[in-house]
Amino acid sequence: MKFSKLPSSVENHCSQHVDLSLPVEQTPMHGADVNAIDHTGQTALHWSAVRGHIQVAELLLKEGAKVDAADLYGYQTTHVAAQYGQTAFLCHIVAKWNADHDVPDNDGRSPIHWAAYKGFADTIRLLLFLGAYRARQDKEGCTPLHWAAIRGNLESCTVLVQAGKKEDLTVQDNTGLTPAKLAADKNHRQIAFFLENARRVHERGCGGNSYFVKLSKFGLAPLLWCIIIALIFVYMHSIILGDYNTNMTLPFGFFSWLGVFLATAGLVMFYRCSRKDPGYINKNTRDSQNQRDDEPLLKRGLHNLEVLDGNWSQLCITCKIVRPVRSKHCSTCDRCVEQFDHHCPWVSNCIGKRNKWEFFMFLILEVSAMIITGVTAIIRSAGDPASPSSFGGWLGYTAINHSWVVSFVVMDLFLFFGVITLTVIQASQISRNITTNEMANSMRYSYLRGPGGRFRNPYDHGVRKNCSDFFLKGYNEDIERVVQTLQPDEEMGPIQMGRSEVAHNCESTPLHGNGTDHCSTDSPVNSKSHRSKKSERTPFGLGMGLGRNNPSSRYVRSLLPL
Structure with missing residues (x-):
């Protein structure tokens, strides 16, 4: 990726403030005005946000x-950090220097608008975690979800939808268009399909007054409970106590009743698994509006080691x-669960760190019982003296005279294959x-990848220790042995901050439009159609406008890639 050389005015501006050839702690300031601005109103702090230089920003601050210094277009340092996906930089200046993470620029666009527009999902997560207003509409009437939809970034849309409500999916911009x-x-x-499907799911979920919706909240646990009870009753009535014109021996009788005992013990484990806390992590229930008065609880959380390591x-x-690592937010329970395994509708509960032992024992007992x-x-039906030999x-004969036995065996086999498959998977x-x-998201979780990018489980301590820990303690330990590997930084030249230079370099690609243009990367001819030709040029400048009523910004908009 190539970038234009910095304009001389910007180079002189930066060199007056920071000598990047020296270590940061040794960089002399010589009484320079750290709040000096260039012709666009940008300070050296804005430039440090472009490259994500936390140490330089720390020195300047x-x-x-001024952490809240804004340029001619209302871009503060938080806007610039969001525009360039500098999540760690943004986290630092918000947590330590109380930078405003939700301030709008001159066009009404907050940092989360820019993060959504540029497709930086981690930056979106951080801003939402800090309480950014996701439903804010800019001068075009667009929310962050609108911009993520315009750019076609699925991950950004997914993060915004998961954190949002039905209204976020149905809000219209100034032209009457929803994100979908x-x-x-x-x-x-x-x-478009994802957003429409999310809207339908929200609409079905919002109809919580219907009898079906209320019943569905219980899951399938009551149904499974009734099935197991019914099978035990049929087994006792039609097989153990049935009339087969023959008596059971004592060992065979003990073997037969052992099935009842195991099935009953499985029901106990089933009840404990469905009612037990799977490992819920307490929510932060503090009122976000009151968090501005004293030290925010959310900002204290930003000093967590996982966040400091970049695990956004x-x-x-x-x-x-x-x-914690290995935990996940369950959309069904709407809670975060430690060592989240899966949400099981048959037990109407998540399977996590605190109830996985009961779940596995339930599977073992029921498989043995079946x-x-x-x-x-x-054996009982085959041993009937009245049955034919062929x-x-x-x-x-069995189907006619022992229909309940046939029904039991068919149902038993049907359930057996499903349960034994799940048991083998869980045991493995x-x-x-x-x-x-x-296992399902091994390619997404960085801690499950080794130095070469191959799958590596840092929590695997061998079969013996893994199994002994699970059966004796009820859970496995989370002892990380992740080897951090340094990835070479992407080669990146200085990014042009001047707007006049951009216009000068781009005179061959004018974009005819007006000040109501909607998007800088896929900018429409006017805000009514939202259509334009796609440009594949590299972005220049600091904080390109999503739509501005000036010639240079039109050239800028034509440069931004899809």
Whole structure:
């Protein structure tokens, strides 16, 4: 990726404030005005945000730089950090220097608008975690979700939808278009389908007064409970106590009743698993409006080691907490769960750190019970003296005279194959100390990738220790052994901050439009159609406008890529 050389005015401006050839702590200021501005109103602090130089920004701020300094277009340092995806820089100046993370620029666009527009999902997570107003509409009537939809960034849309409400999906801009319609208008079909589906899910969820919705909140646990009770009753009545014209021996009788005991014990584990706390992490219930009066609890959370290491996915934008590694927010329970495995509708609960032992024991007991009861049913029906000796004759005789036994065996086999599959999967994962969620998202979680990018489970201590910890303690330990690897920084030249130079370099690509143009990367001819030709140029300048009524900004808009 190539970038133009800095204008001489900007180079002189930066060189007056910071000598980047020296270590930051040795950089002399010589009484320079750290709040000096260039022709666009930008300070050296703005420039440090472009490259994410936290140490340089720290030096400038200690020397008296204004963290809330805005340029001619209303861009503060937080806007610039969001525009360039400098999440760590943004986190630092907000947590330590109380920079305003939700201040709008001259066009009514806050940093979260820019993060959504540029597709920086981690920056969006941080801003939402800090309580950024996601429903703010700019001068075009667009929310951050509108801009994410225009750009066709699925991850950004997903983060905003997960943190939002139904109203965020139905809000219209000044032209009457919702985010889904804007995505469809830009030919982002996957985004449009995702947003429409999210809207339908929200509409079904909002109809919570219906009997079906109220019943669905209980999950399938009552149904599974009734099925197990019914099977135990049929087994006892029609198989153990049924009339087969033959008496059971004592060992076989003990074997038959063992199935009842195991099934009953499984019901106990089933009840404990469905009622037990799976490992919920307490939410931050502080009122976000009162957090501005004293030290914000959310900002204290930004000093968490996971955040300092750059694991921005550990920020839960719903619970407003920094969740531990291996935990996940369950959309069904609306809570974060430690060692989240999966949400099981059959037990109407999440499976996590505190109830996975009960869940696995429930599977083991029920599988054992199904094997014993199935074998007992077949032996009892085959041992009936009145049944024919041929297989076909025996099958017909059993179906007519022992229909309940046939029904039991069919149901038992049907459930057995599903439960045994789940049991084997869970046993395999326990032996490797990994969860279902981690297996499904192994490519997304950085702590599950080794230096070469291959799958690596840092929590696997061997089958013996993994199994002993699980069965003796009830859970596996979270002892991280992740090896941090330094990735080479992407080669990046200085980014042009001057707007006049951009216009000069781009005179061959004018964009005819007006001041109501909607988007800088896929800018429409006018705000009514939201259509334009897609440009594939590299962005220049500090904080390009999403739409401005001046010639240079039109040239800038034509340069921004899709």
